[in-house]
Every structure is written in structure tokens, then in C-alpha cells.
Amino acid sequence: MRVSVSACLVGQKCRYDGNHCKRDILDTFLKEHEIIPVCPECLAGFSIPREPIEILDGKVITRSGKDVTSSLEKGVEKALSILKENKIEIVILKSRSPSCGVGFTYDGTFSGCLIQQDGMFARALKKNGFFILQVD
Template identity: 40%
Template sequence: MQKILVSSCLLGTPVRYDGTGQKLVHPQITTWQSQGLIIPLCPEVAGGLSTPRAPAEIRHDKVITNADEDVTAAFRLGAKKALQLCMSHNIRFALLKESSPSCGRNTIYDGSHRGIKVAGMGLTAALLERNGIKVFSEVQMPALLKALASC
């Protein structure tokens, strides 16, 4: 079985911007953990951001906090570290947190900090996909399981 990169927050680790986790409860996660197949990572923390931190959204190809601070460099560094981790572990699949400016697979927030979601990908999800790593969000567990079964 292959190792899988998983957003740390989905494992319950309190690394989200608000200092919480958002644990994904799924029996397959428990199985993968017991088999040592999960490689956890929070790209934002890996990029040097603290927990908690100001909420950030993608606006015009930059990641901007609700206080208008440009944190793009930290998000890009975290994305590069995620890719390096995948390459070093020969990871071909990732399970990332939807709507995050790092990990969003299908949706991200629109950059206005008003809670409006739009179609788009976070920086880490996009970098991984560009490098051949299949990215799934927590709402796509069935698709991830199907993809893994076909390997």
C-alpha cells in the first residue's frame, strides 16, 4: 500500500488558522494510521506561520490576511515542502482540507474575507497536481479510495 499525504488538521491536530483541528472521522483513516501509511503535514505551519494566525485568502495570485498582510512567501514555501515530502516518500496521493488557501482542492475563498467560496485550488494542492500527485479533499474520500484500489 502507498503512503498518503494528509492535511494535519484532518487528523485533529490543532494547526488551523484559528488554533483548531478539523478531524475527519473515517474508518479508513484509522486503518491507514495503524499501518503507518499517513504522512501528516500542515503546509502553512511548514511554511513558517504560527498557530493561531490571521485568516488568509487568495487574492490576485497572492495570499493576503484579513489584516492585509501578504503571506504568499510562507504559503509557497509550505507548498514546496509538501512537494519535497511527497517526492521523498514516493507519495502519489494526497488528502487535503477543502477551501484552504493552501490545501483547497475544488474550492477556495474569494479573497474578500466575507466567507464567499469560489472554484479554485490552494497553492499546495495546485503544486502537487502540477507535479502528478492526485489531490482529493475530505469530501472526496470515496474517489480517493477508488483511485488507491486501482493502483
């Protein structure tokens, strides 16, 4: 089975701070599957490291207030294309991310507060019928 995973969860240093958030618990599950890592933020052309982004009133903004919504939308479309081309059956996403978060993301104030909303990529995956798992 082909599984797509948020690239940061499998050790790729693609987070805004230049780090990863590898989850060793995934190693056991994923060793039996073909893995396709994706990072919509990298596919959007965002640098590593980069200014953090959050969703505020439906817009994706940087900490300094720059609207990067259209860039992330392009990254999401590229990621969706990769998943469709590879006939992905399961997608494992990083929690709370403005792109990958399922159910809850940060509220757009850069204060660490969470609100009930999906990240942009998670929303697109749901709309396209993908089966999603989330890892904290």
C-alpha cells in the same frame, strides 16, 4: 501504501484558529496505510493560532491585508519535498483552504464566499502529478 493528509484532518491542531478538523471517517481508510501528515502553512512558519489567510488576485493575504504569498510558497515547496522524499501515492486535502483547497477556495474578501480556484498547495500537487482526494 503511503498517503499524505492535511495535518488538520488527522487531528493536529494546526489550523489558523488553533484547532483541528479531524475527520473520523478517514480513520477506517487510513488504518491500512502509512500516513504522512503535512501542513504547508505550518511549514511556511505561520504561527498557531494565526490570522486567517485567503487568495485574492493570485496573492495570499491575511485578513489585515499583509501579503504572505512568498512565505506560503516556501511552505508549499517544503511540503512537496516531503511528499517526494516519502514517495507518496495519494494526497488527501482539506476543502476550501487557501493552501489545500481543490476546486474552490474563499474569494479573498473574508466574507465566506467561495470561488472556483485551487489553493496554492493543491495547485502545486496537480502540477507535479499527484493523485488528490478532498475531504470537506
